[in-house]
Amino acid sequence: MATKLKEVDAVIVGLGWTGGILGKELAEAGLKVVALERGAMRDPAKDFAVPNIRDELRYVVRHDLMQNTARDTLTIRNNPSQEALPMRRLGSFLPGEVVGGSAVHWSGHTWRWTDMEFKVRSMYEERFGKNFIPADMTIQDWGITYAELEPYYDKFEYTAAISGKAGNIKGQIQPGGNPFEAPRARDYPLPPLTPILASEMFTAAAKNNGYHPFPRPSANASRAYTNPDGSKFGACQYCGHCQRFGCEANAKGSPQITVIPIAMRNPNFELRTNSWVTKVLKDSDGKRVTGVTYTNVLNGEEFEQPAGMVLLCAYAINNVHLMLLSGIGAPYDPVAQTGVIGKNYCYQTGAGATLFFEGRHFNPFMNAGGSNASIDDFNTNWDFDRGKLGFVGGYTVAGGFNTVLPIGYRPVPRGTPQWGKAWKAATAKWYQTAMNIGASGSVMANRYNYYDLDPTYRNAFGLPLMRMTFDYKANEHKMGEHAAQTINTIAKSMNPTHLTEATARTQPWTVVPYQSTHNTGGTIMGTNPRDSALNKYLQSWDCHNLFVVGANVFPHNASYNPTGPVGALAYWTADAIKNHYVKNPGPLVPA
Amino acid sequence: MKDQGFGRRDFLKGAVAGGAAAATTTVGLPQDAQAQQGAAAQAAAANPGYAFLNLDEAAFVEALVDHMVPADELSPKGTDIGINIYIDRALAGAWGKGERLYMQGPWKPGAPSQGYQLPLTPAQLYRAGIAATNAHCGKTYGKPFDRLTVEQREEVLVGLSTGKVAFEGGPPARVFWTTVYQTVMEGMFSDPIHGGNRDKAGWKLIGFPGAIAVHRENVEKYRDKKFPNDPVSIADMS
Numbered sequence: 076m077a078t079k080l081k082e083v084d085a086v087i088v089g090l091g092w093t094g095g096i097l098g099k100e101l102a103e104a105g106l107k108v109v110a111l112e113r114g115a116m117r118d119p120a121k122d123f124a125v126p127n128i129r130d131e132l133r134y135v136v137r138h139d140l141m142q143n144t145a146r147d148t149l150t151i152r153n154n155p156s157q158e159a160l161p162m163r164r165l166g167s168f169l170p171g172e173v174v175g176g177s178a179v180h181w182s183g184h185t186w187r188w189t190d191m192e193f194k195v196r197s198m199y200e201e202r203f204g205k206n207f208i209p210a211d212m213t214i215q216d217w218g219i220t221y222a223e224l225e226p227y228y229d230k231f232e233y234t235a236a237i238s239g240k241a242g243n244i245k246g247q248i249q250p251g252g253n254p255f256e257a258p259r260a261r262d263y264p265l266p267p268l269t270p271i272l273a274s275e276m277f278t279a280a281a282k283n284n285g286y287h288p289f290p291r292p293s294a295n296a297s298r299a300y301t302n303p304d305g306s307k308f309g310a311c312q313y314c315g316h317c318q319r320f321g322c323e324a325n326a327k328g329s330p331q332i333t334v335i336p337i338a339m340r341n342p343n344f345e346l347r348t349n350s351w352v353t354k355v356l357k358d359s360d361g362k363r364v365t366g367v368t369y370t371n372v373l374n375g376e377e378f379e380q381p382a383g384m385v386l387l388c389a390y391a392i393n394n395v396h397l398m399l400l401s402g403i404g405a406p407y408d409p410v411a412q413t414g415v416i417g418k419n420y421c422y423q424t425g426a427g428a429t430l431f432f433e434g435r436h437f438n439p440f441m442n443a444g445g446s447n448a449s450i451d452d453f454n455t456n457w458d459f460d461r462g463k464l465g466f467v468g469g470y471t472v473a474g475g476f477n478t479v480l481p482i483g484y485r486p487v488p489r490g491t492p493q494w495g496k497a498w499k500a501a502t503a504k505w506y507q508t509a510m511n512i513g514a515s516g517s518v519m520a521n522r523y524n525y526y527d528l529d530p531t532y533r534n535a536f537g538l539p540l541m542r543m544t545f546d547y548k549a550n551e552h553k554m555g556e557h558a559a560q561t562i563n564t565i566a567k568s569m570n571p572t573h574l575t576e577a578t579a580r581t582q583p584w585t586v587v588p589y590q591s592t593h594n595t596g597g598t599i600m601g602t603n604p605r606d607s608a609l610n611k612y613l614q615s616w617d618c619h620n621l622f623v624v625g626a627n628v629f630p631h632n633a634s635y636n637p638t639g640p641v642g643a644l645a646y647w648t649a650d651a652i653k654n655h656y657v658k659n660p661g662p663l664v665p666a
Numbered sequence: 667m668k669d670q671g672f673g674r675r676d677f678l679k680g681a682v683a684g685g686a687a688a689a690t691t692t693v694g695l696p697q698d699a700q701a702q703q704g705a706a707a708q709a710a711a712a713n714p715g716y717a718f719l720n721l722d723e724a725a726f727v728e729a730l731v732d733h734m735v736p737a738d739e740l741s742p743k744g745t746d747i748g749i750n751i752y753i754d755r756a757l758a759g760a761w762g763k764g765e766r767l768y769m770q771g772p773w774k775p776g777a778p779s780q781g782y783q784l785p786l787t788p789a790q791l792y793r794a795g796i797a798a799t800n801a802h803c804g805k806t807y808g809k810p811f812d813r814l815t816v817e818q819r820e821e822v823l824v825g826l827s828t829g830k831v832a833f834e835g836g837p838p839a840r841v842f843w844t845t846v847y848q849t850v851m852e853g854m855f856s857d858p859i860h861g862g863n864r865d866k867a868g869w870k871l872i873g874f875p876g877a878i879a880v881h882r883e884n885v886e887k888y889r890d891k892k893f894p895n896d897p898v899s900i901a902d903m904s
Binding site for chain 2: 125126127129130131132136137138143144145148151152153157158160161162163164165166269271272275310311312313314315435436437438440441442480481482485493494495496499500502503506507531532533582583584585586587
């Protein structure tokens with residue numbers, strides 16, 4: 076029997092970037108807030124200290140900061156006719172499971188998604204006609220505009236210490252930045268990171284090919300910084316251990332060194348770690364939520380936490396799982412195309428080439444999380460004509476390094492033996508002489524890519540696992556081919572000693588190896604309750620005191636990393652709650 | 667095609683069998699056995715002992731890592747780097763026992779895109795895979811893997827890695843191989859604190875500097891220049 080606790084104004088489920096931002100903002104607005112985090116606290120000063128943090132086996136291979144799949148995982152399949160089986164260990168994506176969430180181990184790449192995403196259906200239909208978008212491609216407009224979100228992007232960038240170079244300030248194109256980005260009010264808070272050889276070589280080659288390279292914006296402080304909240308950052312040390320590690324230099328923009336400690340100093344805010352939420356509770360008529368139930372995983376004790384408002388801020392996948400487990404909103408049915416919870420799950424795609432230059436020293440162990448130069452010519456560039464190519468979406472291309480460590484990264488030219496003296500010699504010879512050029516591509520929503528509850532497999536709490544049905548479609552394959560061509564054109568122009576060319580992906584999505592922790596959709600935002608789960612303020616159409624925050628609200632996935640809009644939307648939602656909802660609780664958008 | 671000869675397993679088995687005789691007199695030991703005892707003492711210094719592998723498995727793993735990482739001017743051989751010790755410790759520890767592995771059935775083979783689906787922990791997979799590989803070697807060559815010639819060992823590993831060798835009634839050979847290959851690489855390139863990469867030999871091979879704290883100055887200073895090959899481990903900095 077769960078122990079019923081005293082009601083609070085708001086309960087937050089999951090304490091990463093979004094929970095941290097909302098926790099801080101709502102506690103400062105005077106609300107009594109309790110945050111429930113299933114993971115443990117990690118103190119950067121003790122847990123991320125040198126030398127122990129420099130352990131590839133522990134953090135990269137054995138997933139020390141990640142979700143434990145023995146306790147909770149998903150089942151996966153490529154299409155509805157396949158039998159889904161459990162993802163028995165992590166592979167393709169790596170949700171975090173500590174205070175700070177995946178934002179502890181992220182690399183920090185931070186982009187501003189534009190109206191090309193938010194108005195995706197209307198822009199493509201207007202330019203290419205209604206028949207251009209395939210019938211099974213369930214993309215839709217998001218119900219929000221770039222102009223609305225711009226101040227919140229700015230707020231997030233200044234909070235998270237983004238280093239970068241603006242490309243467009245109030246309509247004025249800035250040399251050295253991304254000329255295709257949407258106009259911004261001001262530059263990034265910090266100048267770009269010091270370039271490495273690989274990013275310099277890519278920049279020169281991309282320019283020679285007529286493209287527009289720029290340093291990738293990322294939450295790695297290029298110098299010591301104090302953000303507007305007073306959180307202090309150290310300067311990035313280019314230690315080469317960024318992605319999948321906590322930062323010992325406090326140089327990575329992460330919630331556990333910014334918004335979370337500020338919230339925790341506020342008497343209105345309480346954090347309970349090791350607290351696993353199993354259900355969001357509804358009142359008898361189903362119009363409001365009344366709180367959550369959770370288990371203290373240190374002793375198995377169960378609690379009910381009543382709350383005036385519930386904010387789901389867990390990893391994107393787990394937010395959707397909780398909605399399905401709680402029976403809030405109609406589950407999506409891909410056959411009837413009814414329901415919304417689980418709809419439009421999307422992922423990302425990519426292609427990559429390895430270039431070997433005899434005699435060069437790339438020193439692949441010296442880099443920041445964002446030591447890349449990128450081009451956006453085939454992504455947020457509406458002049459790039461998809462009409463004749465026949466695909467929706469785009470891809471960015473980048474050259475550089477981010478956390479390439481020797482258990483996982485030892486490039487050798489194709490045809491090299493996998494063991495023995497010849498393998499050793501080739502590994503020794505080429506390790507420092509190789510660089511990569513890679514593309515990250517969007518994935519458009521498809522009718523048959525979705526989540527629901529698995530009929531067979533259960534988690535450690537006896538609850539059904541979530542089932543993920545996903546594969547790449549013809550649209551992604553066409554785009555992948557174009558991306559591989561672009562990569563190979565740039566790579567060949569650099570005259571490498573050896574080139575392992577990029578190839579377009581044609582195989583089904585697989586759960587191994589690692590690809591990207593950019594899972595989106597499942598509880599999408601939109602303009603009406605028939606085709607979306609949430610309104611533009613990330614408020615549930617079904618229960619007005621429930622907000623669901625994270626990449627699970629994206630109606631499709633772009634080529635950019637998701638954290639920019641995830642952070643901006645968290646601030647946007649915080650403002651909507653503070654300035655409107657608290658004063659007049661009810662739907663913020665009429666259904 | 668030379669037999670690999672008298673192995674460590676033979677000596678240890680002989681030592682147990684000869685225990686009773688040795689207890690009555692140490693004077694009467696033949697010259698050969700005395701030499702073997704000396705060799706065993708040396709081996710014990712380099713080999714702290716096994717926590718998981720039995721004699722047959724230890725012989726297999728030692729032969730495997732010495733074949734995959736042979737000694738030459740670039741590095742010592744696999745057992746001299748401690749890759750066998752790394753593997754033993756990994757299998758004996760939490761990872762080997764299936765920590766973080768979802769182990770609930772039902773069990774189905776699934777499609778390759780669905781990843782690992784065996785009802786085995788890594789330690790169980792290793793044990794079953796070694797037995798199955800040795801059974802294959804017995805059937806094909808009349809000897810276990812550690813008694814094969816270099817050429818025969820190569821043939822077996824190529825067979826495992828390309829799917830030409832199949833195990834009857836055991837786990838899929840390719841899944842076993844994937845795990846074996848990954849653990850050999852981990853034993854060569856992970857921090858020495860985990861039991862392998864002894865004297866940072868794997869890092870020295872490629873010039874990886876290890877647990878170095880900061881590169882902020884180095885990123886410009888060493889741009890397109892060779893960085894000193896003098897790696898630092900966690901223990902060095904502790």
